[in-house]
Amino acid sequence: MSGELYEPETVWEFEMGDRVKFGVGASSELPSAIHEHGASSALFVTDQGVADAGIVDHLRGVLDDHDIETAVHAAVEPEPSVAVYDEAIRAAETFDAELVVGVGGGSSMDVAKTASALLGDDGSVLDYAAPPIGEGRSVPATGRPCLCIPTTSGTGSETSPVAVVSVAAENRKIGLSDRRLRPAMALVDPTLVTSLPPAPTAFSGMDALGHAIESYSAVRYDAKPRPSTPEERPDYNGRSLLTDQLARKAIELVGDNLRRAVDNGNDLDARRNMALASLLAGMAFTNAGTTAAHALAMATGAVVDIPHGVAVAIFLPEVMRYNAQSAPERFDEIVALLGADDTTATASEAVEELRHDVGVADGLGEFGVTEDRVGELADRTIGMDRLLSRNARRMTRDDAERILRRAL
């Protein structure tokens, strides 16, 4: 039609890992999951804390009498650096792992996925980052399968195509995203999460809530031009009917269960529901995309020592307030889904109340961030244009500064 600026998108895509096994006892099906992939050796990639908690020993015990040779690489650190990634790739090569099992939180699963995908490819994880930081190489098809077993409930890494890498030289955190990084299977077993202490339970749960709310309030898939070829359609292609369903259920599950899981880690029903919330929110955001709260959290997390989920929890209500007028009916619905009283609370207030109840920090001040860092953090946020492009309101640098000031 003449006069039209562009031809709007009419198609959405949805993708997730090949399979999920979910529920109490799912991790005891590890032997059959490994055999199914024709593997006779498996490298466990994890962090020292998870290894010390005995979870990896327990899983190796499950493999006894199944003719599967195993080894453990327990060197993943929080906010993993390029060196942590490259060491894991080399460990998988040295052991010649036919399959990799990622056990832990988002960091361990991200590193495991990358090690399984890049094993045998004698470069560095950095080669796969987008220029100018990396060479923008695409992940080869020669990788080995990866199975993910989460021991926290929040990151969604167990089905995502993403690995977050801290690049110290650039003072930046970058997200590699490639469908070949998606795990072949997620084994989500809530019994493995019962020993997680209250603080990480709270902030990983707030991260899951951020994934769900940002997916639910992201721009819709058809609010962008149709790509000239299907291959050019972004992996994060905006919210759709399917991501909406997943996000809504995830918000409701967090509202009903996060306080209970923090109060009593052995409440298996609450743990199961939070594991499900994390999974559903992960499936939603890895298709719809996250938005400005994650842009602010990633930009801040690159230069401030703050857990990702805490940064998300601090920025989320401010960004919801900023976006509220873009879709008032969606934000009203979030109030109800979180079980808050919709005659007195807004959606951002309901999130603030939950954050308070589960004991997560309400400002960056607790992490030593002062007014004089606001300009730098605003610049970094505005640089996250891929995430900001999915935000319902176009965020300016002044907007980012205002939000950062309110979040101090």
Ligand SMILES: [Fe+2]
């Ligand atoms: Fe997140």
